[in-house]
Amino acid sequence: MSFNTLAYYWREAINSIFRNTWLSIASVGTVSVSLLILGFFALAAVNVREFTQGIESGLEIRVYLKDGTPRENINGMQAQIAGVPGVSLVDFVSREQALEEMKNNFGDRGDILEGLDKDNPLPDSFRVRAENADSIPGLAGQLMTLSGVEQVIYGHGLVEKLVSVTRWARLAGAIILGFLSLAAVFLISTTIRMSVFARRKEIGIMVLLGATNWFVRFPYVMEGMMLGLVGAAMAGAVVYAGYMSLAGHITQTLPFIHPVTDQQVLLQVMGGILGIGLLIGALGSSFSIRKYLKT
């Protein structure tokens, strides 16, 4: 590809955007609106995922030890539990710590438990976190069989329900996201097809003059990419600003909900929007033009 040709591609793509003002605006608008909806939904899905993960990672198994388990066995047991597949974290909670925590939970009324210091009724225990919430019931059963274990407690019933709800929510999110992406691709490629159709004569003349297929196609692909990128950037800006202000309101009025404001995650979503815009622009153009390059 010579420099002349490259310069031509640029000039042609940019000229064409400005000459076909209305089609360009329509394309950018379609890309924008489609990706706007997609972007907001993607962020909603991210939030659902974070939220459910937050709940799930908060679930824990409490393994209570038999009274009088010697302290020197504790490290061995901890290692043993940590070695069970699916266990992500094991913390030892001594009976003294457990009492302390209970006092803290009672707040200023902690003095109620004052007399228990001498004769602490609480057992030593392990606090176990699972890698996956849905493996908790199975893990609990496994931990019960270890020697020295008195009792294993987890939110029996509740965990199973919660897991099925969060799984359903994630699946629904993925499906809706998939459909929205398809709708966006369809809308955008239809607009591009219209714009190529409007210029089929021009394409016919280029072919007539001995233009190679790539020579005809490339300016359109570049144009599609530019329009896709502009539309995506607009959508991304609106999604970002809108989401940040929404997240701000939510944290103020509903303090117990924590919207994802991790810039890393937001950056990924924005990057995704730009990438999709670019890709749809390029692919949409080159597919739409294929029909007119029959050879």
Place this chain on the structure above:
Amino acid sequence: MINLYNVTKVYTNGAKALNDVSLTIQKGDFVFLVGPSGAGKTTLIKIIFREETPTRGQVLFYGKNISRLKGREIPYLRRKIGMVFQDFRLLPQKSVYENVAFALEVTGASGKIIRARVPEVLQQVGLAEKSRMFPSQLSGGEQQRVSIARAIVNKPALLIADEPTGNLDPDTSWGLMNLLSDINKTDTTIIMATHAREIVDSMKRRVIAMSDGRISRDEESGVYSSEL
């Protein structure tokens, strides 16, 4: 330069546009292609230009079988052939200069060559002063001159004109024929499909008459129709 051997073209709808056509055109020839509509003139042109491929038979361009060209080789064949149409087929958003320059840009020519060659060709067709105008601001004859300038700017070996005078008045048509004659003098082969009887009769060039997909007559210094 161009050899057709027993070329038959049947379209997918069953219409037989060419029926066992054989002909040879030499470099520098000026050939009129005459005959009623539907006789196969346009199909013949399309086959030489490789817009269509023959159902049977061979088409050689400079000894090369063009039916066997790969898709990516076709543009290079077309650059050796200039095409002129009855409806001009200019790009309406481009100026006269840009329309002509476009044919060079398509081939990846440098700006230097384009700036030298385009004014030269516009001069040749007598439109040097109108290079900045747009096709809609020109008369039909002028638009056809632009399309001829565009067709010859690449210095093609062959110029094919499909009823170039079909939309022009007689005076303008004569001017155009003089231009084509001049181009022919520079050793450019010309094939012109036409219905313009007076032009064919007075030019005294080779005439290939077609009817029903066959060549019915092929004579040097011929006339439009044989019955006279």
